[in-house]
Amino acid sequence: MQYKSVKTAVIGCGMISDIYMQNLKEKFSIIDFVGCSDIVSEKSKKQAEKYGVKQMTNEEILNDPEIELVLNLTYPTSHFEVSKAILSAGKHCYSEKLMCLTLDEAKELDKIRKEKNVMFAVAPDTFLGASEQTARLIVERGLIGDVVQIISNRPRGYHLIKTTEDDNYRKFSVMHEGGGIPYDMGGYDLHTLFNIFGPIESVCGFAETRNANRPYLNPRHEKFNENFFVNTENTMCASMKFKSGPLLSFTISSEFNVSGSMLMIMGTEGILHVPDTNNFGDPIYLQKGNGEKMEFPLCHPFRENSRGIGAADMAWALRTGRKPRLSFEMSYHALEVLKAVCDSSKDGTTKHLTTDFEIPKPISTEFYNGTSEERSLFLY
Numbered sequence: 001m002q003y004k005s006v007k008t009a010v011i012g013c014g015m016i017s018d019i020y021m022q023n024l025k026e027k028f029s030i031i032d033f034v035g036c037s038d039i040v041s042e043k044s045k046k047q048a049e050k051y052g053v054k055q056m057t058n059e060e061i062l063n064d065p066e067i068e069l070v071l072n073l074t075y076p077t078s079h080f081e082v083s084k085a086i087l088s089a090g091k092h093c094y095s096e097k098l099m100c101l102t103l104d105e106a107k108e109l110d111k112i113r114k115e116k117n118v119m120f121a122v123a124p125d126t127f128l129g130a131s132e133q134t135a136r137l138i139v140e141r142g143l144i145g146d147v148v149q150i151i152s153n154r155p156r157g158y159h160l161i162k163t164t165e166d167d168n169y170r171k172f173s174v175m176h177e178g179g180g181i182p183y184d185m186g187g188y189d190l191h192t193l194f195n196i197f198g199p200i201e202s203v204c205g206f207a208e209t210r211n212a213n214r215p216y217l218n219p220r221h222e223k224f225n226e227n228f229f230v231n232t233e234n235t236m237c238a239s240m241k242f243k244s245g246p247l248l249s250f251t252i253s254s255e256f257n258v259s260g261s262m263l264m265i266m267g268t269e270g271i272l273h274v275p276d277t278n279n280f281g282d283p284i285y286l287q288k289g290n291g292e293k294m295e296f297p298l299c300h301p302f303r304e305n306s307r308g309i310g311a312a313d314m315a316w317a318l319r320t321g322r323k324p325r326l327s328f329e330m331s332y333h334a335l336e337v338l339k340a341v342c343d344s345s346k347d348g349t350t351k352h353l354t355t356d357f358e359i360p361k362p363i364s365t366e367f368y369n370g371t372s373e374e375r376s377l378f379l380y
């Protein structure tokens with residue numbers, strides 16, 4: 001029996017749209033990618049031609065009764081208005097992270113998705129990939145014993161080094177509200193850990209905008225040496241406690257000239273080194289008694305860059321009548337956690353989280369590659 005594919009469109013044809021569109025077109029048969037739009041029409045024209053779909057306006061997508069699922073790949077300051085329009089039009093929505101700028105906006109989106117009875121989920125979806133699913137398997141099978149502590153550390157370098165030409169092409173959203181590194185990159189490790197350990201119980205910590213007034217550094221920029229005001233937190237250091245027990249030390253900042261990532265899950269019987277959670281199939285290392293780090297074989301499919309897998313999972317959920325793995329509640333929790341650290345930083349108190357979510361079903365370890373790896377989304 002063949003399942004009817006889900007007609008899907010994309011709003012936002014910027015940098016990340018390429019890998020999404022490639023995967024929507026080639027990787028997931030459940031998706032029928034039909035059109036794309038952008039407020040900058042040259043961008044939607046270029047992507048429509050490249051991927052053989054229709055160049056559309058946002059309104060045309062929203063008014064097309066055949067389109068069931070829309071991906072919101074705009075930058076964070078547009079997420080709320082675009083997702084609101086998609087949900088209000090009665091369409092399922094998959095948005096890039098984070099969901100929106102405030103918890104009030106998130107509550108409004110929650111209300112609309114419930115009224116319209118549609119699915120709404122938010123990136124990252126990398127935790128459905130091979131490395132992070134294998135990490136969960138290792139923990140759940142008890143290979144590192146009882147998990148006591150976790151360290152998540154992600155240094156990066158976001159600086160004003162663009163030329164004027166680059167700026168015209170692409171807004172540097174990581175310097176704007178809701179786009180700073182805790183929101184831009186923090187969600188990757190958080191979602192990976194949510195998928196293993198469930199929701200956070202409480203947090204305390206510090207969040208700041210280090211060096212908020214900073215000059216454009218590139219002599220080719222028309223504003224070279226003029227100051228720019230960074231309107232988002234770019235440095236965060238927090239302690240968190242999962243309801244299920246483990247303690248997490250979470251540090252992230254974009255104030256460096258190097259990039260790196262470290263996610264160590266430490267159990268009574270071993271240490272698990274999880275690779276960059278922005279990726280899908282990097283090697284994973286396990287450290288046991290003698291201290292030697294050994295590579296652990298990946299046990300799941302989706303080892304290649306499978307961005308869009310969250311949307312494909314939604315499409316399979318729609319056709320088979322099951323829950324999608326990426327839930328609204330999980331993305332809302334990520335937003336609540338990051339906001340709680342910012343609030344804790346302001347008043348110096350520990351914050352207790354109010355939201356919860358169900359840990360999603362794992363991806364099957366029945367491994368197929370090539371085009372049949374999509375079977376793992378059909379299985380549930």
Ligand SMILES: NC(=O)c1ccc[n+]([C@@H]2O[C@H](COP(=O)([O-])OP(=O)(O)OC[C@H]3O[C@@H](n4cnc5c(N)ncnc54)[C@H](O)[C@@H]3O)[C@@H](O)[C@H]2O)c1
Pocket residue numbers: 011012013014015016017037038039040043058073074075076078082096097098170171173184
């Ligand atoms: N660039 C990356 O490597 C990367 C990786 C993973 C996730 N993301 C996430 O993906 C999202 C987009 O990132 P990007 O790097 O592609 O940004 P981008 O600035 O390159 O592209 C965003 C696009 O959205 C369009 N847009 C904005 N508001 C719109 C609206 N109301 N209607 C239609 N189009 C609108 C812009 O014109 C732009 O073309 C962000 O949330 C980002 O966090 C980016």
